[in-house]
């Protein structure tokens with residue numbers, strides 16, 4: 001339940017840039033605002049091709065970490081969506097049961113019509129407080145989803161690079177053994193070596 005007097009529980013300070021941000025999630029190495037999350041995962045996207053073995057080991061853990069944060073954030077968004085609907089229904093009931101002479105004073109509408117009720121709900125602070133939290137939660141969820149997608153791409157990039165390195169390795173060993181076979185044949189049949197044979 002959102003307590004509009006205690007929005008502090010939804011706020012944290014970004015540990016990189018120090019700005020206030022919504023929905024700090026208790027997770028090692030997060031506690032970052034949305035724009036620092038973007039910077040962080042873009043930086044972590046870089047792959048050092050000479051560290052492929054180490055990267056392949058840490059990559060699943062990173063993906064898992066961001067994915068678990070994404071699941072938490074997705075639950076927060078759907079919880080706020082439910083709360084928004086419940087608050088709307090609650091206010092709708094209150095407005096309809098309000099005596100006509102108090103409508104203007106309490107809800108700023110002269111009489112009960114469907115559009116007047118909608119307008120009164122949409123500008124009621126109980127409703128707008130939850131709505132702004134909901135919008136912030138969506139932004140945060142989408143930022144974290146971007147990180148998860150980035151790490152998924154990174155996983156397939158690492159796999160491609162590993163495959164590439166593996167195939168190059170086999171190509172090289174194949175060409176070495178081929179050259180040795182050629183030399184062996186050459187020495188056996190005593191074919192004169194070409195005069196301008198390039199040394200490797």
Ligand SMILES: [Zn+2]
Nearest residue numbers: 014017033036
């Ligand atoms: Zn930041």
